[in-house]
Amino acid sequence: MGFQPRLIVQNWPALLAGLGETLAITLAALLIGVAVGAALCTARLSGLRGGRQAAGGVIAFFRTTPEMILLFWAYFCVPEITGANVPALAAGVVTLGLVTGAYLAEIFRAGIQALPRGQNEAARALGLPAFARWRCVLLPQALRGMAPPLMNYFTELVKNTTLLSAIGVSELSLRAYLLGGQTFRYLEFLTAIAVGYFVLIFPASLLSRRLEARQSHA
Amino acid sequence: MTALQALDWSVVWSYGPSLLQGLLVSLALTGIGFVVGGVGLGTLLAAASRSRRRLLRWPARAFVEFWRSTPLLVQAIWMHFAFPMLTGLRTTPFESAAIALVLNVGAYCGEIIRAGVDAVPRGQFEAGRALGLRPGVLWSRVVLPQAVRIVVPPLVGSAISVFKATAILSVLSVNDLMRVAARVSANTYQPIEVYTAAAALYFMAGLLITAAGAGMERGMRRGVA
Numbered sequence: 001m002g003f004q005p006r007l008i009v010q011n012w013p014a015l016l017a018g019l020g021e022t023l024a025i026t027l028a029a030l031l032i033g034v035a036v037g038a039a040l041c042t043a044r045l046s047g048l049r050g051g052r053q054a055a056g057g058v059i060a061f062f063r064t065t066p067e068m069i070l071l072f073w074a075y076f077c078v079p080e081i082t083g084a085n086v087p088a089l090a091a092g093v094v095t096l097g098l099v100t101g102a103y104l105a106e107i108f109r110a111g112i113q114a115l116p117r118g119q120n121e122a123a124r125a126l127g128l129p130a131f132a133r134w135r136c137v138l139l140p141q142a143l144r145g146m147a148p149p150l151m152n153y154f155t156e157l158v159k160n161t162t163l164l165s166a167i168g169v170s171e172l173s174l175r176a177y178l179l180g181g182q183t184f185r186y187l188e189f190l191t192a193i194a195v196g197y198f199v200l201i202f203p204a205s206l207l208s209r210r211l212e213a214r215q216s217h218a
Numbered sequence: 219m220t221a222l223q224a225l226d227w228s229v230v231w232s233y234g235p236s237l238l239q240g241l242l243v244s245l246a247l248t249g250i251g252f253v254v255g256g257v258g259l260g261t262l263l264a265a266a267s268r269s270r271r272r273l274l275r276w277p278a279r280a281f282v283e284f285w286r287s288t289p290l291l292v293q294a295i296w297m298h299f300a301f302p303m304l305t306g307l308r309t310t311p312f313e314s315a316a317i318a319l320v321l322n323v324g325a326y327c328g329e330i331i332r333a334g335v336d337a338v339p340r341g342q343f344e345a346g347r348a349l350g351l352r353p354g355v356l357w358s359r360v361v362l363p364q365a366v367r368i369v370v371p372p373l374v375g376s377a378i379s380v381f382k383a384t385a386i387l388s389v390l391s392v393n394d395l396m397r398v399a400a401r402v403s404a405n406t407y408q409p410i411e412v413y414t415a416a417a418a419l420y421f422m423a424g425l426l427i428t429a430a431g432a433g434m435e436r437g438m439r440r441g442v443a
Contacts, residue, residue, distance in 0.1 A: 064421055066381075066384075066424075068385035068386055069395075069399070072396075072413055077410045159288075159291075165389075166388075173291060173295075180299060186296075187299075194292050194293070197287065
């Protein structure tokens with residue numbers, strides 16, 4: 001028996017297609033997440049008490065409830081309620097996007113609140129209009145502080161894309177699992193994708209730590 | 219609209235005991251993952267990755283990095299389907315799930331604990347040694363009390379992540395809340411009622427875990443200060 005790398009080489013195209021799908025899901029969820037996160041963060045920092053509380057509730061819900069149940073809810077309940085046909089991929093991407101939005105909202109908020117008050121006050125005192133104040137003074141500084149947690153969340157998101165296999169999205173982990181079942185050789189395929197995920201995630205995790213270390217020294 | 223009008227929540231009551239039993243399994247896995255993995259294995263890994271012996275340090279660090287950089291779902295199915303091919307050892311779904319979770323949480327918390335001990339200023343070690351403290355006293359009286367204060371908040375914060383992660387283990391047919399909900403939904407054809415109830419249970423249990431963690435942290439801060 002032993003380890004048969006030949007199997008991985010033979011099924012390389014299928015695994016590569018799965019990897020492509022994993023990356024596409026990550027990117028799509030990230031885009032939705034940035035939009036949702038920015039909206040939630042704006043509401044969370046707004047002067048409206050109702051808006052602040054509503055955003056806080058949404059963020060708490062999506063950060064506390066397991067992604068798996070949200071995914072099943074989106075895939076099985078949303079079509080029942082709306083009567084619309086919801087493909088598994090769409091349900092998965094939107095769910096991950098919403099969860100990502102809740103996490104990013106907190107990262108954005110922490111980044112903005114970490115800025116010294118004086119920056120905002122000085123920009124106001126100079127008479128900068130709101131847009132220029134954010135565009136030229138506040139955001140560039142806030143973004144630098146957010147980079148490490150953002151990279152770190154990216155690694156979590158890549159890991160969470162594997163949950164979509166549970167509703168039948170043919171991303172990397174489901175393909176490897178199915179190939180393992182067909183050939184009765186789970187060892188080769190599951191080990192191969194574990195290494196694949198590591199190669200994808202570890203550099204991002206290292207970069208996140210390096211950025212953080214550089215900032216704490218500066 | 220019709221789907222919402224036709225909702226029949228009595229299914230949640232008739233299957234309530236099964237769902238609660240599922241929640242208990244989820245909480246049990248959370249407890250195992252947090253105590254055995256986070257506190258137990260995490261401490262061992264933190265100690266090994268700070269060791270002066272390379273033979274301890276390198277494997278521990280490699281393990282932590284590899285386990286933190288791969289998805290729990292892959293670890294769980296690897297543990298259940300691939301590991302027996304290597305060793306010939308068969309484990310039940312619950313055992314495979316628990317092992318994968320313990321190793322996963324151990325790697326995460328090992329890093330948290332190591333970072334906490336590293337955050338104790340070097341001068342504390344040096345001062346302790348200069349005063350002629352024996353290593354046991356140095357650790358128990360000087361280093362650990364400071365490290366614990368740094369480590370506990372993020373460690374307790376990770377409990378909610380462990381709880382959320384248990385839902386992933388349902389792919390191994392562990393009868394946790396997630397899988398019980400999926401089975402009840404498939405039997406009754408009432409996904410809206412069942413999944414909504416399960417999501418609400420998860421959310422409430424998650425809030426309780428978060429609140430308990432925050433309370434513990436507050437209590438500890440008061441106790442130490």
